[in-house]
Amino acid sequence: MKIYRAAVIGCSRMGAFIDHEVTDYKAIVLPYSHAAGFQVEERTDLVACSDLRLDVMEEFGELYGVAKEHQYTDYREMLEKEQPQIVSVATQPEHRAEVVIDLAKHGVKAVYAEKAMAASMEEARAMVDAVEENGVFFNLGTNRRWHPGFDSMKSIIDSGDLGKLKTLIIYSNGTLFNSASHHFDLVFRLNGDVPATWVSAHLPNGDSVVKDQIVSEDPAGHGIIQFENDVTVYVMLSPRTSEWEAICERGSLTCWNNGWQWQLRRQADVPGWRRCLVPGTFPEFESSSSTQNLIKDLVQALDADTVTRGGIRVAYASMELIFAFIESHLQSGKRINLPLVGSELRLKRDSAPRQPRFSV
DSSP, X not given: OOOEEXXXXXXXXXXXXXXXXXXXXXXXXXXOXXXXXXXXXXXEEEEEEEOSOHHHHHHHHXXXXXXXXXXXXXXXXXXXXXXXXXXXXXXXXXXXXXXXXXXXXXXXXXXXXXXXXXXXXXXXXXXXXXXXXXXXXEEEXXXXXXXXXXXXXXXXXXXXXXXXXXXEEESBOOBXXXXXXHHHHHHHHHTTTOOEEEEEEEOTTHHHHEETTEEOSOOBOEEEEEEXXXXXXXXXXXXXXXXXXXXXXXXXXXXXXXXXXXXXXXXXXXXXXXXXXXXXXXXXXXXXXXXXXHHXXXXXXXXXXXXXXXXXXXXXXXXXXXXXXXXXXXXXXXOEESSOOXXXXXXXXXXXXXOOOOOO
């Protein structure tokens, strides 16, 4: 059994310590951070890490057994000395493209990049080119793509038991780069990664955070996404957080409380009510770590030279929706056709990264 050498670039919350924040959260199965996933997965050996902050790396090393001689402030030096085969990039999106492109050119064969994919469409396109030209297996950290509950939801949709999928609802989209990167990838997944054709959107605080093609803060956004197969997505900013719904011709599937609770309803003839929706049984599934499932997917791709469940083109598609939402807002909600052409927008924030919680 081959063991793959793994390393983490960006040793903060999602890179290493977010597990400390969700120890009693029913919706998430640990391990959750990149490093914790590599530590638990039997096919990977976490051998090194890189970050600009020595104190963060020291805590990382103590938690995951990475000695100081394998901690690097220069990730390029880490690549040369450690020769990892799988590398996580858990930096902020403003720095992610440069790192991923370097990894691809250096010969790293598998990349697990945190979301959002990049800080501009130009950078995202450069990442696609580098990953494809160098034959790199790629997954983006949009964890719901590897959640077994959403696998069940997709299987029901694909079976046709409830008729054709017609509508998807994101009940609380949140900010575009941090939250919508998850939601947009999920609706792609549930709809079989069919291409989107247009969006129309509004950003409540967009006028204050987008100026001269610079996005200075991560804006919240709501709107509509239309897919090529006539499925429509309604993207809301409602108080019903972490809830998604798939509406088919003869029933609906709902997940609420962020993957903790699930519901299936189907159409039926009820005396006195005529045709209406009645509760059905959502299939039981075995809970598992979406982070570990994502890593297993990369390992399987390396083993068999097969495509990953995510992939660089899938990541690019959800990135395109983020910037199309912003472009639509700047044009007073005008319908923006996809693929998105000519966007010069760039995320460029001045805020410092959030400090990780080093203990539970």
